Amino acid sequence: MNNLSRGATYRQGGDLRGLAGEIYLDLSTCVNLFGPPPAVQEVLRELDVQRLRPHPYEAEPLFRASYAEYLAVDAALLVPGRGITEFIHILTRLLPRDRIAVATPDYTDSIRHVVNHLPPPRGEIDTVAARLERIAAGMARYDYVILSNPNNPLGLHIPVSELAEVCRMHPQSTLVVDEAYVDFLGGERQSMTSTELSNVVVLTSPNKVLGIAGIRTGAMWTRDPRLRHAVAGERLNWPLSFLDSTVAIAALQDSSWVERTRARLLANANILEDLLDRRFDGVVKGTPVHYRFVASEYPERDHEELVQSGVVVRAFGVNQPGRAPGLRITAPADDDLPKLIDALAT
Structure with missing residues (x-):
């Protein structure tokens, strides 16, 4: 080997x-x-390198506006950052470790930084119904439950309506949904950002669907102003570089x-x-x-x-x-x- x-x-x-x-x-x-997409190559070919000289003052607001339009959400509810992974790191630093759980199997950084796991029975391959059941049990026990939906690595997807119902049943707990792959679903975009619930956090990024994982862009969406403010304050001084923002915006417009x-x-x-x-x-x-x-x-x-x-x-x-x-x-x-x-x- x-x-x-x-x-x-x-x-x-x-x-x-x-x-x-x-x-x-x-x-x-x-x-x-x-x-x-071809738009990325075009914008890089025409890039004026003098734009790299100053600090990226406009990178964050320009990306926020473009991504909010793509997601069809209120830009005020988005906190931009360097991909979903950054937000997982920030949330697991901010929140009490003993009050967070992750529905496993899941994304590398989620299982690495969350100590409480909600796994399927040993030896069993997960199902949508089994995941939903564990999420409900987790929200009854923990203040925050994290999951990827569609799931990484299994690909299982829990419908928005079913996750939303679990959130309504457990208003004291917050569901954090990693939606890195939701853009690959056929038909209309099926995102938890479509809910009116205040106990939902969505971590999202265009990098996977646009084939631009070499740049780092993403955002956290939530109707909870307290959590938005806390997470925004934990980011680096310049959340996005000029190149990150420029490439992502060009790709999103195609x-x-x-x-x-x-x-x-x-x-x-x-x-x-x-x-x-x-x-x-x-x-x-x-x-x-x-x-x-x-x-x-x-x-x-x-x-x-x-x-x-x-x-x-x-x-x-x-x-x-x-x-x-x-x-x-x-x-x-x-x-x-x-x-x-x-x-x-x-």
Whole structure:
């Protein structure tokens, strides 16, 4: 087993430095592999480098206005920052550690910084109904419950109406929803920002759907003014750089590109699911996102086999807290589909 596979379960997805000089199909990072949109290349080509000289005074308000328009929310309810991860770090510093829980499996930084986990029964793969039940139990016990929805890494999505009902049943507790992948859902945007509830916090970022994870933009949305003020005060002096804001705004304005590529990526995800189902047991099927999860008792072995076939995926190890053992695999762009087909048939 090579060095990459030995350390695969402890790597942040997409770190291919262990494969330097070799050619691999990278399906380990859950971004839009069709991106970035052409508007990004255009704005960078025309960039006046003199704009980099002063401090980024307008970067935050310009991004806030553009992102609020994209999300169809009141800009006053948004706190911009450097991606969802920054807000997870701030919230877990601000809030009492013994009063926060996370519904696992979940995102790396959520399980790393929240000590109280709400896992499914050992050995069971999660379901939407089971997650919703644990969230309700968590909100009855804790002041704050965190979850990713759609879930990272399983792809399961709990409808907004069902989460909102749980929040109404537990007004003394606040639900913090990481919506990094909500933009990949087909149809109208299904976000908890559409609720009128004051005990909801939404962490959101355009980086994944726009294929621009190399910049760091995101925002926290909540109707709770106390929490907005507290979180805003914990950010760095310049929450966004000029380049972060410029690239994100250009990409957000290309709405037709988002619609076209999302449809193509979701179509490729269905092909991916079919290919995986022919090779592996344990595929979590029918999820409405652009990646699929394969539950496995031997994720390192399966990861190694795919590496040998020229494909790198995200591996999650057995007995890691907050994890479900298996592989998370992102749908490729059209040009890479033949390579994936060949690799999975090997």
